[in-house]
Structure formats: structure tokens, C-alpha cells
Amino acid sequence: MELVWEYEPLARMLEGLGSFARVINFDRRGSGLSDPVPEAPTLEQRMEDVRAVMDAAGSERAALIGISEGASMSILMAATHPERVQALVCCGAMARSTPDDDYPLGTPKEALVEAGAELVAPHWGTGAMIEVAAPSHADDPAARAMFARLERSSASPGMLGQLALMFFDIDVRDVVPTVQVPALILHRAHDRLVNIRHGRWLADHMPNARFVELPGDDHAIWYEEPELILGEVQEFLTGTRDAPEPERVLATVLFTDIVDSTRTASELGDQRWREVLESHDRAVGDALGQFGGRRIKSTGDGFLATFDGPARAIRCARAIVDSAPDQGIRVRAGVHTGECEVMGQDIGGIGVHIAARVSALAGPDEVLVSRTVKDLVAGSGLEFTDRGEHELKGVPDSWRLFAAAA
Numbered sequence: 550m551e552l553v554w555e556y557e558p559l560a561r562m563l564e565g566l567g568s569f570a571r572v573i574n575f576d577r578r579g580s581g582l583s584d585p586v587p588e589a590p591t592l593e594q595r596m597e598d599v600r601a602v603m604d605a606a607g608s609e610r611a612a613l614i615g616i617s618e619g620a621s622m623s624i625l626m627a628a629t630h631p632e633r634v635q636a637l638v639c640c641g642a643m644a645r646s647t648p649d650d651d652y653p654l655g656t657p658k659e660a661l662v663e664a665g666a667e668l669v670a671p672h673w674g675t676g677a678m679i680e681v682a683a684p685s686h687a688d689d690p691a692a693r694a695m696f697a698r699l700e701r702s703s704a705s706p707g708m709l710g711q712l713a714l715m716f717f718d719i720d721v722r723d724v725v726p727t728v729q730v731p732a733l734i735l736h737r738a739h740d741r742l743v744n745i746r747h748g749r750w751l752a753d754h755m756p757n758a759r760f761v762e763l764p765g766d767d768h769a770i771w772y773e774e775p776e777l778i779l780g781e782v783q784e785f786l787t788g789t790r791d792a793p794e795p796e797r798v799l800a801t802v803l804f805t806d807i808v809d810s811t812r813t814a815s816e817l818g819d820q821r822w823r824e825v826l827e828s829h830d831r832a833v834g835d836a837l838g839q840f841g842g843r844r845i846k847s848t849g850d851g852f853l854a855t856f857d858g859p860a861r862a863i864r865c866a867r868a869i870v871d872s873a874p875d876q877g878i879r880v881r882a883g884v885h886t887g888e889c890e891v892m893g894q895d896i897g898g899i900g901v902h903i904a905a906r907v908s909a910l911a912g913p914d915e916v917l918v919s920r921t922v923k924d925l926v927a928g929s930g931l932e933f934t935d936r937g938e939h940e941l942k943g944v945p946d947s948w949r950l951f952a953a954a955a
Contacts, residue, residue: 565779589711643747689847732758742768796891804908806851840865883908906941916953
């Protein structure tokens with residue numbers, strides 16, 4: 550669990566659950582912080598382990614949240630021990646992972662075993678699973694590094710193989726119709742790891758289930774608007790959903806973007822491209838530290854950051870853009886000062902939207918700013934070239950933009 554709390558998106562998800570419920574985390578035998586075991590535990594053993602954990606924690610009746618493979622055990626527990634289960638939530642779940650005569654979903658076991666041997670086992674511990682579990686953050690070096698640590702901490706390669714083979718044989722279809730507790734089935738529309746049809750099947754065959762389709766591609770629940778998941782779970786379990794008034798602040802927003810990143814990545818190859826991204830990440834971090842910027846998040850091929858003052862934001866942007874050729878890339882940037890909504894560690898609102906649109910209009914090696922920014926830095930010594938009036942997609946009125954001189 551210490552590893553989980555070290556990573557902000559995961560910690561924020563647990564804190565969100567903890568804001569309206571008591572959270573008890575469960576590691577199955579042989580994974581996480583549990584002791585090593587000679588063989589993968591069965592669903593029945595895991596179910597009894599959950600009961601033991603609940604007893605030890607003094608929890609007589611709990612809502613179970615089963616994520617991915619964990620949903621199978623949660624379904625069995627809800628059907629077998631309804632006196633201990635208040636409600637059931639399944640995220641990215643399936644009743645069976647492989648197809649059958651009356652279940653034309655999933656991938657044949659032989660193909661899964663072959664793919665696991667060729668694509669998973671040799672790369673376990675490197676963070677490679679992020680490609681299918683969280684493609685929205687696959688280009689984020691920090692996220693990939695976290696997945697690598699999670700893989701190494703969750704199971705050894707040998708235990709992984711045993712767990713996978715057992716998972717391929719799991720089938721709780723006959724149990725699903727016997728679940729009588731209220732159930733919520735959550736599934737992302739384009740989940741790369743578990744097709745949404747598995748979630749729909751569960752909802753169609755579970756008597757008291759409600760199905761919610763969520764936007765996005767990720768199987769992991771802590772990226773791609775996790776507040777949507779938290780809101781659905783909170784409303785399902787408590788009957789209400791928090792809608793806090795967003796905190797609004799005036800901030801200078803900086804967006805950066807690597808020009809022609811797809812072509813450059815293809816030319817360089819995966820290994821060299823990853824090295825370039827890591828070098829660029831360090832350069833961005835150095836520039837933000839020098840000019841007092843706050844990194845909000847990676848945007849795949851760039852970064853989003855905020856500043857207390859627009860002059861520092863422009864100078865930081867120029868430092869990032871000017872250093873990029875040394876890393877073998879070209880970068881563009883956009884800066885705007887406006888009102889932003891603070892959403893935990895993230896930001897949103899029209900100010901962020903405008904900055905993103907300004908950045909998209911910048912050329913290679915260019916730092917483009919809104920007129921608002923130019924007016925605010927009068928007397929700073931910064932020089933600009935007028936780039937004329939522009940329509941910003943989704944933003945009313947026309948906007949005069951300026952390029953900050955190198």
C-alpha cells in the first residue's frame with residue numbers, strides 16, 4: 550500500500566472513496582504485500598480470505614468493489630454470502646475471459662497463453678502493461694515507471710503465470726443470476742483489456758444490476774476522469790453525489806507540444822524515442838524549477854503547467870522550446886492568463902481551453918501568447934511579433950495572438 554500512496558492518481562482515487570466510505574484494501578494470496586504461496590489461490594480461497602479480512606477489520610457487512618479479475622471473486626462472494634455483502638460494484642469485469650459455445654466473447658485460451666508468453670512475460674516489470682491497461686498515459690514516463698513498480702510489486706513472474714492460467718479457466722456465469730444484492734456494473738466504452746460487451750453481459754444477467762458506460766479507453770480506473778467513477782459509486786452506495794463548488798483562481802497556463810511526434814517516434818524507434826522523452830521530461834522539470842512553474846500533468850507529447858506570473862511562464866516556455874533541438878525534437882508552446890477551475894491536482898475551465906487552442910496554433914520553435922498575456926507583461930522587456938486575429942475552436946470571439954521573441 551505504501552507504493553499506492555506514493556502515486557498521486559492512485560492515492561487520489563482511494564482518498565475519493567474514503568471521503569464517503571470506510572475503505573479496506575485486499576491483496577489476494579501470493580500478490581502484493583501477502584506472503585508467497587506455492588500455487589495460485591482458488592476463488593473459494595480468496596473469498597474466505599476476504600471474510601477473514603473483514604472479520605479482522607470489524608466489518609460485518611461491506612460493499613465489494615471488484616476491479617477486473619477481482620470482480621469474479623466479488624460476484625461469488627455476493628452470491629454465497631449475501632449476509633456479508635451490502636452491495637456489489639464491478640469495474641471492467643467479466644464472467645468468463647474466453648469464449649464458449651453460448652458465450653461468444655473474449656479471446657481463445659490458446660491465443661491468450663501464446664500472447665502472454667510472447668508479449669507479457671518477457672516485459673513484466675518494465676511497465677509494458679500500461680499499453681493496454683492505461684493507453685491514455687502510455688507516453689507518460691512517470692506513469693510507465695509507476696506501472697513497472699506495480700508489476701514488480703504485485704506478483705513474481707512465476708506467480709503471474711499461475712494466476713493467468715487460473716484466470717483463463719474462471720467461469721462464474723452460473724453464479725451471476727443468483728446475485729441478489731444491488732449491483733453497479735461500470736465499464737469504459739473502449740476498454741483495451743476487457744471488451745465492454747463483457748460488462749453488458751453481466752448487467753443483462755444479474756437481477757439487480759445497473760449498467761453504466763463510461764467514456765475512455767483505459768482499463769485502469771484512476772485515469773480518464775476518475776471523478777466520474779467516484780461519483781457513480783458514491784451515488785450508488787449513499788444515494789447522493791457530491792458536487793463541490795469548483796475553486797477558481799487566476800493563473801497563467803502553459804501548454805507545450807512536441808512537433809511531429811508520431812513521425813519522429815517512428816523514425817527513432819521505441820527505445821531511442823523513450824530516451825528522448827525522458828531527456829525532454831528532465832529539461833521541462835529543470836525549466837519549471839528555474840521559473841517557478843507548477844507541473845500539472847503530461848499531455849502525451851507535451852506538458853501542462855501553471856504560473857503565478859505571465860512573464861515567468863513566457864521565459865520558461867522559451868527555455869523549453871530553445872532547449873528542445875538539443876534533444877533531437879522541436880517544440881511549440883502556448884500561454885494564456887485566465888480564470889481556471891482547480892480540481893484536486895488538476896485544472897480546467899475556459900482559461901485552460903484557451904491556452905490549449907493557442908498552443909495548437911503555434912509553429913515549430915514558437916511560443917504563442919494571447920493578447921491578455923502580452924498586455925500583462927508590459928515593461929518586462931519581453932518582445933513580441935503580432936500574429937494577427939484568430940478564431941479559437943470552441944471559444945467565442947476572435948483572439949489576437951503574439952509570438953514571444955527568442
